Structures are given as C-alpha cells and as structure tokens.
Amino acid sequence: MQLTSLLCILQKKCFLIYTIKVFLWYKYLNLPQMKILSFLFVFLFLGMYCYAQDVEELPAQPWEELVEMHSIKKNPIRKWGDSINISIEGLYKASDSLTIARIIKKLDSLTETTTVSFSNTNKSNFKIKFLDKYVKDEYNQNRNINSKNWYNSNKVLYGSDLYIYTFKKTDLEVKNRLENQISRILVDGWFAYARAFEKRQSIFNPSLGSLLAGTLNSGDISIIKEVYKKGFEKRLLQAEQQFSYVLDKLENDKIKSRDRSLWWVKNPIAVIFLPTLVLVLFFIFLISKIKRAIQIKKELLRFAILSFVILLFASFVIVFCVSFFDFLTIPDDYTKVPIVRKDTIVSTIAALVPLFPLLFLFRFIELKIQKSSQNIFIKTVLVFLSTGILPFLCIVIGFLFALKRKGDLQGGLFFMSKVFLVLMSLASLRALISYFIFKERSLIIENETKLSHLRELKSKAELKSLQSQINPHFLYNALNSIASLAPINANKTQKMVHSLSDLFKYSINRKGKKMSTVKDEIEMVTSYLNIEKIRFGNRLQFDIEVDETLMNNEIPLFLIQPLVENAVKHGISQNEGEGTIRLKIEKVDNQLVISVKDNGPDFPEGLVSGHGLQTVYDLLRLSYGNNATLNWTNTPEKTITITIPETV
Numbered sequence: 001m002q003l004t005s006l007l008c009i010l011q012k013k014c015f016l017i018y019t020i021k022v023f024l025w026y027k028y029l030n031l032p033q034m035k036i037l038s039f040l041f042v043f044l045f046l047g048m049y050c051y052a053q054d055v056e057e058l059p060a061q062p063w064e065e066l067v068e069m070h071s072i073k074k075n076p077i078r079k080w081g082d083s084i085n086i087s088i089e090g091l092y093k094a095s096d097s098l099t100i101a102r103i104i105k106k107l108d109s110l111t112e113t114t115t116v117s118f119s120n121t122n123k124s125n126f127k128i129k130f131l132d133k134y135v136k137d138e139y140n141q142n143r144n145i146n147s148k149n150w151y152n153s154n155k156v157l158y159g160s161d162l163y164i165y166t167f168k169k170t171d172l173e174v175k176n177r178l179e180n181q182i183s184r185i186l187v188d189g190w191f192a193y194a195r196a197f198e199k200r201q202s203i204f205n206p207s208l209g210s211l212l213a214g215t216l217n218s219g220d221i222s223i224i225k226e227v228y229k230k231g232f233e234k235r236l237l238q239a240e241q242q243f244s245y246v247l248d249k250l251e252n253d254k255i256k257s258r259d260r261s262l263w264w265v266k267n268p269i270a271v272i273f274l275p276t277l278v279l280v281l282f283f284i285f286l287i288s289k290i291k292r293a294i295q296i297k298k299e300l301l302r303f304a305i306l307s308f309v310i311l312l313f314a315s316f317v318i319v320f321c322v323s324f325f326d327f328l329t330i331p332d333d334y335t336k337v338p339i340v341r342k343d344t345i346v347s348t349i350a351a352l353v354p355l356f357p358l359l360f361l362f363r364f365i366e367l368k369i370q371k372s373s374q375n376i377f378i379k380t381v382l383v384f385l386s387t388g389i390l391p392f393l394c395i396v397i398g399f400l401f402a403l404k405r406k407g408d409l410q411g412g413l414f415f416m417s418k419v420f421l422v423l424m425s426l427a428s429l430r431a432l433i434s435y436f437i438f439k440e441r442s443l444i445i446e447n448e449t450k451l452s453h454l455r456e457l458k459s460k461a462e463l464k465s466l467q468s469q470i471n472p473h474f475l476y477n478a479l480n481s482i483a484s485l486a487p488i489n490a491n492k493t494q495k496m497v498h499s500l501s502d503l504f505k506y507s508i509n510r511k512g513k514k515m516s517t518v519k520d521e522i523e524m525v526t527s528y529l530n531i532e533k534i535r536f537g538n539r540l541q542f543d544i545e546v547d548e549t550l551m552n553n554e555i556p557l558f559l560i561q562p563l564v565e566n567a568v569k570h571g572i573s574q575n576e577g578e579g580t581i582r583l584k585i586e587k588v589d590n591q592l593v594i595s596v597k598d599n600g601p602d603f604p605e606g607l608v609s610g611h612g613l614q615t616v617y618d619l620l621r622l623s624y625g626n627n628a629t630l631n632w633t634n635t636p637e638k639t640i641t642i643t644i645p646e647t648v
Contacts, residue, residue: 062222063239067246069189069204069223070236077189077236079227081156084111084186085119090130091166099175100128103182110221111186111228125159126185128178135163147185160185183216187227192250272324276317283313303363311352311359318348358394362386376442380435388427395419478503481535496534502527514623518585518592519551521560525583528561532568540572542581550585553592554647556623562615563596563640571600571638587646594642602634616642 070077086104088097101118108116121127134144150159162181164174180203190206191199199205203220216224226232240247290309291302323340365386399416478500485493506524522544529542564581572579582597613630620628624644632640 058235058239058242060243062219062226063235064243064246065191065204065219066223066226066236067239067243068192068250070240071247071250072190072192075188075190076155077187077227078151078155078157079187079232080114080158081152081154082125082158083115083117084126085117085124086126086128086182087119087121087124088128088130089121090164091132092128092130092164093171095171096130096164096174096178099178100182103179106216107183107186107224110224112225113228113230113232116186126162127160128162128164128182130164130166132165132167134165146181149185149188157185157188179216183220183224187224269325272321276321279313279317279320283317286313304360307356307359307363311356315348315352318352319344322348354398358391362390365390376435376438379438380431383434384427384431387430388423392420392423395423478531481531485534492534496531499527499531499534503531513557515554516557517551518546518553518555521555521557522546522551522583522585524558525560525564528564529581532572536568536572536579538578539575540568540579540581542583544583546583546585547587550587550592550646555592555594555644556619559616559619559642560594560596562613563594563642566613566640567596567598567600571598574601575599588643590646592644592646594644595639596641597637597639600638602638603632603640613640620644 066077086100088100104116104118137143137145146163148161148163149157152158162185164177164181166174184203187204189204191202191204199207200219201217203216204223226235229235287306287309290306319340323344326341326344365382396416478496482493482496482500485496503524506520506527526544529540533540533542560583564583567581572581580599584595584597586593617630620630620642628642628644630640630642
C-alpha cells in the first residue's frame with residue numbers, strides 16, 4: 001500500500017511537467033487544437049485516476065469497524081474537541097495513580113489532534129472517581145452507571161466522570177478496568193449490538209463487560225488513532241462510500257433479527273429470568289417436600305421417582321424459556337404467533353424421555369461402583385467408563401437406527417466424533433473430580449479413626465493421671481497422722497493402719513477401671529473418714545445419707561473422696577470446736593445429686609482453689625462432658641454439690 005501511494009505521488013508531480021511539455025510541443029508543431037485537447041484529456045484522466053487511487057485507498061482495518069460504529073443512530077462516534085485534562089479523586093492508591101499516568105502517556109501518543117494529560121481537580125474536564133459504592137442512574141435508581149459524559153450542541157465531548165468501583169475488585173481488575181474505560185471515553189461509540197457477539201475482543205464490543213474486554217489491543221489502538229487524526233470526518237464520509245457493504249450487512253441483520261427497539265425484544269432474558277427463578281425455587285421446595293414424604297428405603301426406587309419429577313419439571317422450564325424467548329424476539333405480529341409452539345414441546349420431550357432410563361441405569365452402576373471396591377483407582381476408572389463409554393454406546397445404538405433412515409454416513413460419523421470428544425472430556429473431568437472426592441473421603445475416615453483412638457487414649461491417660469494424684473495425696477496426710485499417733489496411742493495407730501490398708505485395697509482392686517458403684521465409693525469414703533476421725537477425735541463428726549435405690553449406680557472412681565477431703569482440710573481443720581460433715585446422695589429429676597456440707601469457714605469469693613476440687617472438676621469433664629455440674633454455696637449452709645446423669 002505504501003509503494004502504491006508513493007507511485008501516485010510521483011505521478012502527480014510528473015503529471016504537471018508532462019502536461020506542460022505536451023502542450024508546448026503541440027503548440028510548437030502547430031497541431032490542431034482538438035488534438036491538443038484530446039491528449040490533455042488523456043493525461044488529465046490518468047492524473048485524476050492517480051488522485052482517486054490515493055484518496056480512496058483506506059484500509060479495511062479499522063475503517064470497516066469505524067463505519068459500523070458510526071452507523072448507530074442513537075450513539076454515533078463522538079470524540080473530544082478540547083484537550084483532555086484528567087484528575088483523580090476518592091479512594092485511589094498510589095499504584096492506581098502510577099497506572100493512570102502510564103495510561104495517559106500511552107493515550108497521548110495516540111491522539112494527534114488533542115492532548116491527554118494529568119491536571120488538578122479545578123482545571124480537569126475528565127474526573128476519575130474511585131468509589132466504594134455504586135452510583136445510581138438519576139432516571140432509574142435500580143441501574144448502576146460506570147460513567148457520565150457531557151456533550152455540546154455539536155455532539156462533541158467536553159467533560160466526563162468515570163466511576164471506578166474498588167470493592168470486590170482485585171488490583172489487576174481495577175488496572176484493566178482503568179485502561180479500557182479511559183480509552184472508551186476517548187472514543188464514545190460501540191460496535192453494532194446485533195453483530196457484537198460475532199465481533200472480536202475489544203473495548204468497543206458491548207457484549208463484553210469491562211473485565212472481559214481486557215486491555216487495549218492493536219485493533220482498538222488503530223480506532224483511537226484514526227478518530228484523532230486530522231481530517232477524520234472527511235475520511236469517514238469517504239469510508240462510508242468505500243465500505244458501503246458494511247452498512248448493507250447491518251441493514252440485513254436488522255431486518256433478519258427484527259427491529260430491536262422494543263424493550264422486551266432487547267432484553268428477553270430479563271423478562272424470562274424472574275419467572276424462571278420463581279419456578280426453580282418452587283421446584284426446589286417441592287423436591288424437598290417429596291423427599292421427606294417418600295418413605296421408601298430402596299435407593300433405586302427413590303431415585304427413579306425423583307428423576308421423573310426432575311425431568312418433568314426440566315421439560316416444563318425448557319419449553320417455557322424457549323417459547324417465550326422466541327415469542328419475544330422473533331415475530332413481527334404477536335397476534336399471529338402462539339406463545340407455546342408444538343414443535344418446542346415435541347422436541348423437548350423427545351430429548352428428555354430417553355434420559356430417564358439412562359439416568360436410572362447410570363445410578364444403578366454408580367451404586368454398584370461404591371459398594372464393589374474400596375480401591376480408589378478402580379472406582380475412578382469405573383466412574384470414567386460409566387460417564388464416557390456407556391453413554392457413547394447408547395448414542396451409537398441410536399445413531400445406527402437413525403442411519404438406516406437418513407443414510408448420511410459421513411455426516412453421522414463427523415457428528416459422532418464430536419460427541420465422542422465431548423463425552424471423553426466430560427468423563428475425564430468427572431473421573432478427576434471423583435478421584436479427589438474418593439481420596440478426601442478415605443483420608444477423612446482414616447483421620448477420624450486415628451483421632452477417635454487418640455481421644456480414647458488421651459481420656460484414659462488423664463483419668464489415670466488424676467487417680468494417681470489422689471492416692472499420694474491422702475497417703476501423705478494419713479502417714480503424717482500415723483507418725484503423730486504412734487508414740488501416743490498404739491491402738492488408734494493400729495486402727496488407722498487397718499483403715500489405710502482398706503483404702504489401698506480399694507484402689508488396687510480397681511486398677512485400670514474408670515467407674516465404680518455408689519456403694520463402693522461410700523465404703524471407701526467411710527474408711528477415709530475413720531482415719532480422719534482417729535486423727536481429729538471428737539472434733540470431727542460425720543453423717544452419711546444415701547438413697548438405697550442408688551447404691552448400684554455407677555460414678556467415676558474417686559469422685560466423692562476429694563469432696564470429703566476438701567471439707568476436712570478447709571473446714572474441720574480450721575474449727576477450734578466440734579466440726580460436722582454431712583454427705584448426702586439422692587435422686588432429683590432423674591439425676592444423681594451428691595452434696596457435702598460442713599460447718600467450717602465459708603468458701604472464699606471467686607473460684608475455689610484446691611487440688612481436690614480441681615480433680616473433681618476434671619473427672620466430671622472427662623466422664624460427662626457438659627452433662628455434669630459442680631457448684632458451691634455458703635448460704636444457707638456451706639455446701640458443695642455435684643449433679644450427674646443417673647446411670648445404673
């Protein structure tokens with residue numbers, strides 16, 4: 001193209017020289033005037049042809065797209081008349097400012113007839129506002145807007161506000177949006193919407209969002225350059241003549257797809273969406289009710305009923321959506337076209353009816369796969385075969401029957417090859433997903449088993465630790481008492497040693513056990529109190545009251561003894577006079593209530609400290625979780641109470 005233009009320019013310069021020479025030559029030879037004029041006409045025609053070649057030779061890219069964009073009556077191409085002074089406001093980052101600076105530098109290099117530059121807020125005519133909430137259309141409050149432009153009486157841009165919404169956006173999304181939106185405002189125009197779905201990826205393609213459109217590409221750069229070159233309007237008129245077939249194509253598309261100025265024709269999906277959503281939600285509610293109502297234990301029968309209901313509803317939704325979409329977009333006269341066409345119903349039923357036995361068969365195979373093998377690899381292979389090979393075999397059988405009727409073997413084989421590739425892709429994807437699901441389930445079961453075993457070991461270890469703490473504790477107290485009594489009273493010392501022996505016998509005989517009966521625990525507590533009775537003499541009196549029906553109830557080993565020991569240590573030992581301990585075990589509201597009362601000093605405020613009570617609390621937590629309580633009070637009588645579930 002450049003070579004042709006250069007030749008035309010040279011021909012234009014030579015044309016004048018040759019014309020003058022020919023004129024003088026014919027004048028000198030005294031040839032007739034008509035011959036001179038004829039030769040001049042030939043040279044003039046050749047010169048005009050060169051001029052015409054130079055003027056008309058506009059490139060198809062981007063002028064075909066520019067002609068298409070300018071053909072839209074409601075929004076032809078509009079550009080800025082003055083210099084573009086850009087400022088930024090709102091919740092922008094330093095990186096956003098650098099990004100905008102790079103974009104401005106890039107765009108300024110593309111615009112020949114105007115300049116693009118940074119400016120302060122007061123002098124700017126193009127403001128970029130970073131916001132954390134949507135700006136609503138002043139005429140339609142339910143619609144969010146991305147920009148607002150101002151035009152003069154000649155439809156030339158003189159001001160613009162661009163809104164960049166920062167919430168729920170990554171830095172890369174904001175960056176891409178900045179570039180394509182700033183560039184879009186430089187050239188206000190779109191590809192024709194009727195053909196937008198066939199067009200390339202571009203910031204001027206209305207079928208793509210700001211994120212899908214991506215950043216500037218070579219085609220978009222060419223459009224911006226041409227719009228801001230000198231003489232654009234003149235070349236645009238020329239392009240409309242040169243690429244008139246673009247306008248013809250748009251007109252044909254408009255006739256074919258009907259006048260799309262009606263709202264429901266432009267937005268058929270919006271009309272259909274809400275009723276479809278209501279139907280789907282109603283269907284989900286209906287399915288949940290049916291699943292609860294079906295009292296059938298057989299898995300396959302339950303699946304068959306649910307599959308039938310789902311396919312029935314799917315048929316209804318497909319017929320509804322397709323029929324209404326066609327009704328809204330296709331007919332020129334709505335009174336002559338039915339809303340629901342018979343061919344839509346027949347084709348939908350014909351497509352979905354064979355799916356019922358196939359779904360039933362696939363479910364049967366899936367259940368067999370789950371029960372047949374525990375090997376993850378084998379189960380994955382079986383899923384692949386059931387998803388890819390089995391459906392393909394069914395389609396092949398249907399193809400063979402159809403082939404007998406139509407006989408188009410080549411077309412059928414081509415169709416089958418595409419079906420095979422699609423099914424293999426779906427089967428591979430499903431097998432991969434199933435493998436990870438099987439692997440995850442296996443790991444979950446394995447980890448739960450290990451965790452359960454570790455919890456059991458931990459519980460046993462903690463109980464053993466608590467029980468091992470109890471024995472040395474009262475052994476220490478008992479040995480101190482024996483040591484103090486031995487020089488004074490041999491009989492009491494002997495009695496104390498026997499009681500201590502009974503305590504250790506109780507502990508040894510139940511080694512490894514976590515639970516004991518109320519009866520055994522009372523006997524052990526009695527032995528303990530006998531030891532303390534010898535130690536304190538008349539200063540210690542005790543009374544034990546137990547409901548006879550509770551004697552065989554099981555409770556944790558060494559649950560009561562720490563409570564009694566706490567009463568002795570922090571109650572009786574602090575009294576100068578006579579002290580009394582009362583132990584009572586009764587049944588209240590199907591629960592076992594153990595209470596220990598003493599007339600010693602009150603419990604201090606806050607958490608009661610002491611090894612015995614901490615041991616009891618830990619025993620209750622390990623044995624009953626949140627189903628047991630430990631409480632204490634000083635009024636009306638100093639009491640500590642345990643409430644546990646009744647177990648026999």
